[in-house]
Amino acid sequence: MKFWRLPLDAEAHTIPHGKVNIIWNRCKGCGFCIEFCPNSCLKESKHFNAKGYHPPEVVLQAEDCVECGLCSLICPEFAIFTELKEAKEITEEDIQKVTIRYSRKDKRYQKR
Amino acid sequence: MADKDVLTGEHFIHGDAACAEGGIASGCRFFAGYPITPATEVAERMARRLPQVGGVYIQMEDEIASMAAILGASWGGVKSMTSTSGPGFSLMMENIGLGMMTETPCVVVNIQRGGPSTGLPTLVGQADVMQARWGSHGDYGCIALAPASPQECFDFTVDAFNLSEIYRQPVFVLGDEVVGHMTEKVIIPPREELRIVERGKPQAKKEDYLPFDFKGPMPAQMAVAGQGYHVHVTGLTHDERGYPVITDAVQERNIRHIVDKIRKNADKIIRVESVFLDDAEVVVVAYGCTSRVARQAVEDLRSRGVKAGLLRLITIWPFPSNMIRQLAKQVKAFIVPEINYGQVAYEVERTAQGNAEVVLMALMGGSIHRPDEIEESVLEYF
Amino acid sequence: MKVKLREIVPFDKEAEEKAIQKDHGLHPDDKYLKPGRIPHIWCPGCGLGVVLTSFIEGMRRKGLSVDQCAVVSGIGCTGRVAGYLDMDTYHTTHGRAIPFATGLALAKPDLHVTVFSGDGDLFAIGGNHMIHAARRNVNLKVLCVNNFNFGMTGGQVAPTTPLEARTSTTPLGNAEPGFNLPYLAHAAGAIYVARWTTFHPRQLVHSISESLGKKGFTFIEAIAPCPTGYGRPNKLGSGLEEMRYYREMSQIRNGADLRDTEIRLREKIIVGTFINTDRPDFMENYMGKVVARARAKGKGKEKGKAA
Numbered sequence: 076m077k078f079w080r081l082p083l084d085a086e087a088h089t090i091p092h093g094k095v096n097i098i099w100n101r102c103k104g105c106g107f108c109i110e111f112c113p114n115s116c117l118k119e120s121k122h123f124n125a126k127g128y129h130p131p132e133v134v135l136q137a138e139d140c141v142e143c144g145l146c147s148l149i150c151p152e153f154a155i156f157t158e159l160k161e162a163k164e165i166t167e168e169d170i171q172k173v174t175i176r177y178s179r180k181d182k183r184y185q186k187r
Numbered sequence: 188m189a190d191k192d193v194l195t196g197e198h199f200i201h202g203d204a205a206c207a208e209g210g211i212a213s214g215c216r217f218f219a220g221y222p223i224t225p226a227t228e229v230a231e232r233m234a235r236r237l238p239q240v241g242g243v244y245i246q247m248e249d250e251i252a253s254m255a256a257i258l259g260a261s262w263g264g265v266k267s268m269t270s271t272s273g274p275g276f277s278l279m280m281e282n283i284g285l286g287m288m289t290e291t292p293c294v295v296v297n298i299q300r301g302g303p304s305t306g307l308p309t310l311v312g313q314a315d316v317m318q319a320r321w322g323s324h325g326d327y328g329c330i331a332l333a334p335a336s337p338q339e340c341f342d343f344t345v346d347a348f349n350l351s352e353i354y355r356q357p358v359f360v361l362g363d364e365v366v367g368h369m370t371e372k373v374i375i376p377p378r379e380e381l382r383i384v385e386r387g388k389p390q391a392k393k394e395d396y397l398p399f400d401f402k403g404p405m406p407a408q409m410a411v412a413g414q415g416y417h418v419h420v421t422g423l424t425h426d427e428r429g430y431p432v433i434t435d436a437v438q439e440r441n442i443r444h445i446v447d448k449i450r451k452n453a454d455k456i457i458r459v460e461s462v463f464l465d466d467a468e469v470v471v472v473a474y475g476c477t478s479r480v481a482r483q484a485v486e487d488l489r490s491r492g493v494k495a496g497l498l499r500l501i502t503i504w505p506f507p508s509n510m511i512r513q514l515a516k517q518v519k520a521f522i523v524p525e526i527n528y529g530q531v532a533y534e535v536e537r538t539a540q541g542n543a544e545v546v547l548m549a550l551m552g553g554s555i556h557r558p559d560e561i562e563e564s565v566l567e568y569f
Numbered sequence: 570m571k572v573k574l575r576e577i578v579p580f581d582k583e584a585e586e587k588a589i590q591k592d593h594g595l596h597p598d599d600k601y602l603k604p605g606r607i608p609h610i611w612c613p614g615c616g617l618g619v620v621l622t623s624f625i626e627g628m629r630r631k632g633l634s635v636d637q638c639a640v641v642s643g644i645g646c647t648g649r650v651a652g653y654l655d656m657d658t659y660h661t662t663h664g665r666a667i668p669f670a671t672g673l674a675l676a677k678p679d680l681h682v683t684v685f686s687g688d689g690d691l692f693a694i695g696g697n698h699m700i701h702a703a704r705r706n707v708n709l710k711v712l713c714v715n716n717f718n719f720g721m722t723g724g725q726v727a728p729t730t731p732l733e734a735r736t737s738t739t740p741l742g743n744a745e746p747g748f749n750l751p752y753l754a755h756a757a758g759a760i761y762v763a764r765w766t767t768f769h770p771r772q773l774v775h776s777i778s779e780s781l782g783k784k785g786f787t788f789i790e791a792i793a794p795c796p797t798g799y800g801r802p803n804k805l806g807s808g809l810e811e812m813r814y815y816r817e818m819s820q821i822r823n824g825a826d827l828r829d830t831e832i833r834l835r836e837k838i839i840v841g842t843f844i845n846t847d848r849p850d851f852m853e854n855y856m857g858k859v860v861a862r863a864r865a866k867g868k869g870k871e872k873g874k875a876a
Binding site for chain 3: 098100101103104105106107110111126128145147148149150151152153154156
């Protein structure tokens with residue numbers, strides 16, 4: 076499936092791009108943010124924090140963060156939050172990306 | 188509307204109603220209660236009177252809730268009170284402890300009846316004296332006033348409100364069924380003549396303000412809800428900021444403060460009435476309705492030339508230990524008539540330290556002493 | 570008697586302040602939290618923090634400042650919530666959060682009073698207060714965190730523990746069925762009843778902000794994992810695994826028939842906003858009827874005197 080054009084109201088929308096901030100030593104390693112991030116931006120770090128837990132770290136494809144804020148909301152420890160870095164205009168490339176996502180060619184978006 | 192809060196003038200009302208009037212005159216605008224004989228009339232009067240002055244009356248589901256609600260209202264910045272009798276007083280103990288720990292001003296009127304348990308719902312008792320002092324678990328200071336007439340029900344409720352504001356803790360009015368249901372003349376003075384302690388506001392900035400002050404003998408100025416101080420009020424052992432800290436060091440500061448603010452100010456709080464004490468050889472120690480009978484007996488004895496005296500306790504707690512200790516050195520005996528099996532008598536015996544004999548004239552409840560009984564006990568020493 | 574006391578360790582305000590400022594302000598929600606109180610005492614995988622964050626978010630969405638709100642808590646793990654929020658907070662005795670809050674809300678009607686407490690606190694020892702406050706329709710927002718057990722004391726059976734579930738005091742299985750909390754709250758008279766799990770923080774935020782806009786007694790049940798007290802004996806796994814269970818087993822059914830919302834062990838959980846109605850709250854009835862009548866009577870008397 077391929078979209079043949081940009082949506083008609085593409086100009087009215089932007090793609091938010093967030094920066095994930097992790098307060099390393101507050102984390103108790105419950106893993107909620109890693110599990111429930113809709114764009115799978117996080118993974119468990121190999122390193123320990125001061126409490127002896129493995130906090131999350133941002134995966135390489137971090138530009139996928141759309142600053143939805145779920146990690147911040149679902150974190151019981153006030154240890155993670157997102158900030159809006161930029162709001163991109165929608166390009167045809169982005170539409171392609173979405174198409175791939177919904178066709179589940181990208182393994183990261185497949186249901187666990 | 189405001190002129191309705193102090194009903195200046197002469198009234199012919201019973202003690203329960205006088206307690207309610209005392210509360211309203213003191214500025215009490217929140218009452219939470221639960222019906223219980225013989226204190227129901229306080230609630231009934233409040234239910235009628237509070238709407239007239241724009242206050243809130245609420246009948247809660249039990250006494251536990253009543254006590255919790257008046258603490259909540261007090262933190263909402265409104266003077267509050269409740270009334271009850273023995274069984275309800277037992278239920279209130281849990282949140283009286285919370286009031287002591289969180290230093291919350293409020294007034295609890297206890298119109299005592301015969302106990303334990305349901306006991307004598309309609310008849311007199313004075314057996315909640317020790318419960319008032321030690322009823323809630325843990326250590327705290329206690330202030331309890333014992334009125335002996337409807338007039339004093341009014342006056343002492345006003346005093347109780349003032350003491351509760353000054354020392355920031357629940358204060359008890361320990362009435363009894365006889366006084367509560369006794370109808371007499373009550374004179375309510377003009378507003379200007381009433382001494383009412385109003386609750387101030389803290390002056391410090393939020394950053395500098397400490398909601399609890401454990402240093403001095405007096406509590407810190409109270410910051411109620413909505414003043415922007417964001418106080419955390421907890422029944423847990425807490426430090427000066429109100430934060431719970433579960434350590435022995437903070438427990439030491441916190442508990443010594445809530446006990447010492449009464450203990451170190453006891454001389455200022457204690458009030459007694461001395462009748463013929465100067466040259467008395469035998470002293471009757473009495474309080475509440477019993478003190479009326481004792482007064483009759485002592486006056487009779489004096490008219491017959493017997494050197495008897497009366498020490499009437501206005502504050503049962505803090506107990507006038509120093510005074511009894513002094514008296515014990517000059518008198519032969521203390522006669523303690525009370526409607527229980529020895530509560531104040533124990534305290535008298537303890538503070539007399541063996542220097543004078545202590546005679547307990549106990550009644551289990553349901554009736555009051557007769558003057559001739561007391562006279563007989565006194566005359567045994569002459 | 571002679572009294573011998575230990576020397577007092579004085580309060581060192583400066584040192585305390587230094588310590589509390591160290592880690593404060595790193596998170597945008599920190600301005601809603603009392604300085605120096607995070608990290609909180611809750612176990613890893615506990616859902617209480619999620620509900621706390623959702624409450625803050627709900628307040629923010631409703632546009633309420635910390636000065637307009639007060640939180641009253643009872644005893645237990647959830648009872649500790651009060652100590653973390655930077656507003657007027659009251660940590661009361663076990664089960665008595667609702668009557669305390671009733672006094673507070675009636676004394677200060679313009680304040681948004683939220684009762685934040687656990688299922689054991691609100692429905693075991695405080696059950697009577699809960700139903701009466703709902704009946705009176707006192708203007709209180711009750712946020713009940715349900716973790717199906719008494720967590721603070723180490724995982725004992727609670728009035729919400731499902732039949733057959735294991736806890737430290739039902740080691741061979743619970744012989745009693747649990748309360749169906751939304752049904753109970755509705756029957757008692759709550760004007761707003763919702764249930765969400767910590768897997769549904771967005772919906773929970775929505776419900777909290779919606780309830781903060783209502784005048785009267787609202788009830789929100791937030792189901793939260795308790796891996797330590799409830800998850801372990803029932804082999805539900807870690808907090809994360811309990812969250813996965815909520816994801817698999819929750820059914821959103823807004824306006825569901827509340828007779829069907831009972832929770833059974835390892836069975837589906839029906840969530841949603843069940844009730845959203847309006848009726849006059851206690852203060853409206855009291856001021857509008859009782860106080861108004863007292864005032865009218867007073868005026869009549871004054872007129873009578875003048876005549």
